[in-house]
Amino acid sequence: xxxxxxxxxxxxxxxxxxxxxxxxxxxxxxxxxxxxxxxxxxxxxxxxxxxxxxxxxxxxxxxxxxxxxxxxxxxxxxxxxxxxxxxxxxxxxxxxxxxxxxxxxxxxxxxxxxxxxxxxxxxxxxxxxxxxxxxxxxxxx
Numbered sequence: 001x002x003x004x005x006x007x008x009x010x011x012x013x014x015x016x017x018x019x020x021x022x023x024x025x026x027x028x029x030x031x032x033x034x035x036x037x038x039x040x041x042x043x044x045x046x047x048x049x050x051x052x053x054x055x056x057x058x059x060x061x062x063x064x065x066x067x068x069x070x071x072x073x074x075x076x077x078x079x080x081x082x083x084x085x086x087x088x089x090x091x092x093x094x095x096x097x098x099x100x101x102x103x104x105x106x107x108x109x110x111x112x113x114x115x116x117x118x119x120x121x122x123x124x125x126x127x128x129x130x131x132x133x134x135x136x137x138x139x140x141x
Contacts, residue, residue: 003039010034012049018123025059025102025130028052037121046117046126052076052105059134060102064127067095069115076105077141084140097127102134106141 002009015034020026035047052058052074060079075088079102080095087093087103095101105111120126 028056043121050113052111054108057104060131062129065117065120066097067117069113072112074109074111075107076111078103086141
C-alpha cells in the first residue's frame with residue numbers, strides 16, 4: 001500500500017477479507033473493500049472486489065447509495081426488483097439507490113466482480129439493508 005499525499009494505491013493482496021455474515025445475506029463470498037473511508041478518509045466512494053464460489057449468493061438487499069459493478073470472470077444470475085437476469089464476464093450493472101437486488105453464482109466456476117458504492121465510504125455508510133433470501137420464486141435463470 002502506498003499513501004503519499006493525495007496518491008493512494010492499494011493492492012488486493014494487502015486487503016483482508018471482510019467478515020460478512022450469513023445472517024446479513026452473504027453466503028460463501030470473499031469480499032474485500034480496497035478503497036473506503038478507513039483508507040482514504042473520504043465518504044465519497046467504496047470500491048470492492050468480491051469472489052463468489054460456485055453456489056455463493058448475496059441475498060436480496062438494498063443500499064441508500066447507488067451501486068455499480070463489473071463482472072470480471074465467470075457468469076451468474078443478477079436480480080433486480082423481482083426479476084433475475086443472466087450476466088457474464090465483460091458486463092456491467094448499475095443499481096439505483098433503494099432498489100432491491102441480488103447476485104448468485106449458479107454455475108460451476110468462480111465469479112469475480114469489482115464494484116463500488118457512491119456515495120458512502122463504507123458498506124455501513126452506503127446504507128446496506130438485508131431484505132431476504134433468494135427463494136425459488138426469484139430463481140428464474
